[in-house]
Amino acid sequence: MSGTTRHDRTHWGVYLLLMLGAALTLVPFAWLISGAFKRNEDFFTSTFLPRGEGALGIAWDKLTLDNFRVLLDTSGIVRSMLNSVFLSSVTAILATLVCAAAGFALAKHEFRGRRVVTGIVLAAVIVPPTLLLAPGYQLLFKLNLLDTFSGLIIPAIAPAFGVYLFRQAAASSVPNELLEAARLDGCGELRIFFTVVMPLLRPMAGAFMLITFLGVWNNFINPQIVLQSESKLPLAVAVSQLRGVYYQDYGLQIAGTLASVVPVLALFMLLQREFVSGLTSGAVKE
Amino acid sequence: MTRTAGRFSIAPWLLLGPFLACFGVFFALPLVQSVGLSMRQTFGPAASEFVGAANYRNVMADPLFWKAVRNTVVFTVGNVIIQLPLALLLAMLLNRPGLRWRGALRAIFFAPVLVGVVFVAMIFGVIFEKRTGLVNQALHSMIGWDLDFPWLQRYVMPAMIIASLWQYLGFNMVYFLGALQNVRKELIEASTLDGAGPWQRFRHVVVPQIRPVASFVVLLSIVGSFQLFELPYVLFNGTAGPDNRGLTIVMYLYQMGFDQGDLGYASAVGWLLAALLIVFALLQRRLAGEAGRGARA
Structure with missing residues (x-):
């Protein structure tokens, strides 16, 4: 050159x-x-x-391939894999919809209480999640949600930082004129959200869905506390138990770990660009 | 804005509804409840009695709690002073103009971020073993390191700082890289023309411009490090390890709340953790502020 x-x-x-x-x-x-x-x-x-x-x-x-054979035979690894896929994808989809709707409302609707709700969302971001472990457990007990997938999924679909991210995204990428035009055409607010707003928020939605999926896939402490039945455990908990039960069988432990890591690694290497942009978007204030 | 101010409209509340319902029931409610809960002694989730401030007094009087605090602070400080400068260095290397294989290198450094902390513990639990573990063997063959170096018996927090370095270096690198790419090129060029050396350029041109992101990364790193739990929990099969060397604040909370069933005591630990975090965050802001004034002077 x-x-x-x-x-x-x-x-x-x-x-x-x-x-x-x-x-x-x-x-x-x-x-x-x-x-x-x-x-x-x-x-x-x-x-x-x-x-x-x-x-x-x-x-x-x-x-x-013996390690994988033993893994398939003796541990409920297939079941755990399905549990992980189910928990991660359902939580990711619901959290994306819930947070996008709320973030859009805070960015683009003017209403009484908006500042209060925005303030609460910002304040909630800094609360350490471990503070909620004990009272959250007691709440799930009272609601009869212990040892259920609902008890894991529902509390996880409204993260405040998700609302914060979507509020930023909506403020910068949803033009007011478009919303007004849709309203003049007689479009209902929910229809506007799904057909006009969501497509515009797609980059953030993609990144946030991936982040949430990864977070749930790798989460340990919540399923460890909420779930008791062996058949409901996700990979993170099931694989960690291999270390205690088969403590001398290193091949088995490592095969279980590899089986848990490879699916997300493949998925995210494929979608790396989107993921990284979503991670950093919260840090840039301008 | 799209609505006339002051007129009530149902649409935003419809959109906010699912969030507010979930957030209210599963975040705000337990957060408020944890205040009252922290003043009760509980026996499992159902039975409890009021004990007032006794939980807080007992936590503060428990030497195990202070051991957990010390371990957690060692881990946090180690993470911040070892990992973050390395992440910045890595980002600066990757940000060199004309660098080849940038995308591939970035992907490699980022890959460990995707590995969940439980799986990191599974890997490093074996890698850090005495005699047979990869770390001691590699160091032994390179510099004659002691094959019996007791990582998981004695040097638990250093081992965890290393595991954490592997896992999160790429995560922090991404933030620094983003910040470096926003540094204005004209300023770098102007300072070069003015005869500034590499160190002066870094100190007086780059650092002031990446300060907001750096400060955010430090805060994120402190908050994240304070949540340390899974790594020692999985490494030591649900215990705090030999002589409680892997005991962290969150593990102490977990043991009290879920092994021993006193959710009230655990809530008190949770509030003390939050208070410690706030102190640390304020301390960090002050230090950053002073460094900022120093740089401008």
């Missing part, structure tokens, strides 16, 4: 540091993947794949 000055060309030291960092970041992943396919007797004899006579100096014949 003719326009490049010496300053623009990146120093090799920068690449060296970045590569070192990237390698350190990837090591636990490589260890996780190789560990899941190792037999327990080989688990600690090699750092990654067992060494041997095969191609690339690796004993390919020592690799096994």
